């Protein structure tokens with residue numbers, strides 16, 4: 001039997017998260033004795049690369065009805081492929097797409113669902129999935145008792161591990177109903193470094209006072225080769241685009257370096273960034289909660305500290 005892994009794409013390429021979930025499926029398959037089938041929906045140029053991370057088979061579905069984001073149709077397509085492959089375990093990334101589709105797929109297949117998994121399941125005494133709860137403050141070990149199982153894996157929770165296979169690639173057709181929602185407009189984010197893939201992130205919050213002050217944040221990010229991010233109020237006020245919002249209700253990231261400037265460190269913000277390897281906090285308030293999670297802290301005014309960091313980065317030719 002095969003574990004079916006939904007390999008998400010972005011801008012016509014397989015997304016980084018797809019390699020993580022294929023790798024996750026592959027490590028799980030070694031425990032269950034299954035094979036791994038990666039499912040790619042839509043156009044993507046580099047789907048063969050999924051076999052480098054353990055895909056034994058790659059199925060490609062191209063259907064005009066799936067060219068815009070239609071969660072119910074995507075779920076129909078995935079369920080049909082899962083049935084055709086006889087897959088009893090279906091794996092997603094717990095990214096925005098996975099969050100929308102995994103529950104629909106689970107309902108369609110009458111499968112038990114665990115979202116936000118952070119480790120390969122234990123399979124010795126039942127099927128037990130470790131997941132983050134309470135905004136990453138604790139872990140729950142959830143047993144799935146149903147025959148079919150759907151798991152979504154937190155981005156950056158599991159390393160992608162090379163496991164080269166010579167996968168068969170094939171195209172499959174699906175039989176889809178009518179879309180229930182009409183997509184009026186699609187906006188492609190225009191960042192140089194996608195936030196979810198960034199090794200370094202420079203992030204700022206309400207302490208920056210207004211959108212006109214983001215020039216120095218962008219300059220520092222550019223010098224460091226970092227992506228930019230922000231707290232939720234900042235995107236809610238339209239100071240920055242929504243795709244930069246990190247936290248419990250935004251994107252969860254796990255860069256090597258997270259620089260938080262003028263951000264208080266509310267628990268909902270920390271939920272999306274506290275897995276970063278090194279956290280640097282710049283805040284005028286020495287009592288700001290973020291300092292408790294920081295590896296390095298600067299108590300100071302962002303409008304004085306950031307220009308000095310920019311000068312230093314230029315001097316060091318980073």
Ligand SMILES: Cc1cc2nc3c(=O)[nH]c(=O)nc-3n(C[C@H](O)[C@H](O)[C@H](O)COP(=O)(O)OP(=O)(O)OC[C@H]3O[C@@H](n4cnc5c(N)ncnc54)[C@H](O)[C@@H]3O)c2cc1C
Nearest residue numbers: 205206207231232247248249250262263264268269284302
């Ligand atoms: C259900 C729910 C979900 C939420 N999800 C999210 C989420 O996903 N992400 C998120 O970010 N928030 C989220 N929030 C909001 C969260 O609770 C906080 O309100 C928010 O993170 C605060 O944003 P902030 O730190 O930018 O602003 P503030 O709390 O206003 O903090 C600004 C900080 O800047 C400092 N500061 C001021 N001036 C300067 C200066 N010149 N230089 C340096 N520092 C300065 C201040 O000391 C302060 O610590 C959520 C809230 C709820 C209820």
